[in-house]
Amino acid sequence: MLQGSNLECARGDRVLFSGINFSIKPGELMQVRGPNGSGKTSLLRMLCGLTVPSSGEINWNGTSIRSLGADYFSMITYLGHLSGVKDDLTAIENLRITSALAGVAIDEKIAYEALQKMGLEERETLLAKVLSQGQKRRVALARLILVNTKLWILDEPLTALDVSAIELIKNIIERYLAQGGMVILTTHQEIDISATVTHQLYLS
Numbered sequence: 001m002l003q004g005s006n007l008e009c010a011r012g013d014r015v016l017f018s019g020i021n022f023s024i025k026p027g028e029l030m031q032v033r034g035p036n037g038s039g040k041t042s043l044l045r046m047l048c049g050l051t052v053p054s055s056g057e058i059n060w061n062g063t064s065i066r067s068l069g070a071d072y073f074s075m076i077t078y079l080g081h082l083s084g085v086k087d088d089l090t091a092i093e094n095l096r097i098t099s100a101l102a103g104v105a106i107d108e109k110i111a112y113e114a115l116q117k118m119g120l121e122e123r124e125t126l127l128a129k130v131l132s133q134g135q136k137r138r139v140a141l142a143r144l145i146l147v148n149t150k151l152w153i154l155d156e157p158l159t160a161l162d163v164s165a166i167e168l169i170k171n172i173i174e175r176y177l178a179q180g181g182m183v184i185l186t187t188h189q190e191i192d193i194s195a196t197v198t199h200q201l202y203l204s
């Protein structure tokens, strides 16, 4: 279980949000909503342990994520709102490298299959710089098919995706939740994902 208690985020002398409380358990989804600049990305980075809250605590099964350190990182998958795909690597190379960095070494065949599942047939060996924005996003999202982590933290995963890719990612997330995964995501788009429990966290 991931639990946030009384979280506050300050940027300079501005408090972006305060008094945020939530808990999320296996099989549950939390959607973080709010207007541009309300602090959604800042909150997600906090939940990944990339930034420290100006007050409050984040606990994983009762233990502070700061004290868990690398053990916590190995349990989560974070996809930032920029795709993180490197232009000078092919789709296959991007996927193999990001998977290896996440602790899952995959061979070319597995990477091909994951890219094909994401609708990238015949794009696999192209340099990412010639892919469209939506295709780059699909390469980044293909990682979700391969990782074996307990919590996904996804910042605007639907950006640049067309209707068929949104349906694909919805199915991938629903399958993961049904297997006991936990998902925290931000999106400006309406998406109807079924989960045992869906929490809505609104930042204003």
Ligand SMILES: Nc1ncnc2c1ncn2[C@@H]1O[C@H](COP(=O)(O)OP(=O)(O)OP(=O)(O)O)[C@@H](O)[C@H]1O
Binding pocket: 011, 012, 016, 034, 035, 036, 037, 038, 039, 040, 041, 042, 043
């Ligand atoms: N490192 C930083 N230093 C100072 N201000 C920052 C920093 N990072 C973010 N901010 C500010 O914090 C505010 C919240 O940014 P954040 O990216 O968390 O918002 P968001 O809700 O994700 O927005 P969007 O919907 O546009 O993606 C913005 O005003 C932003 O300029």
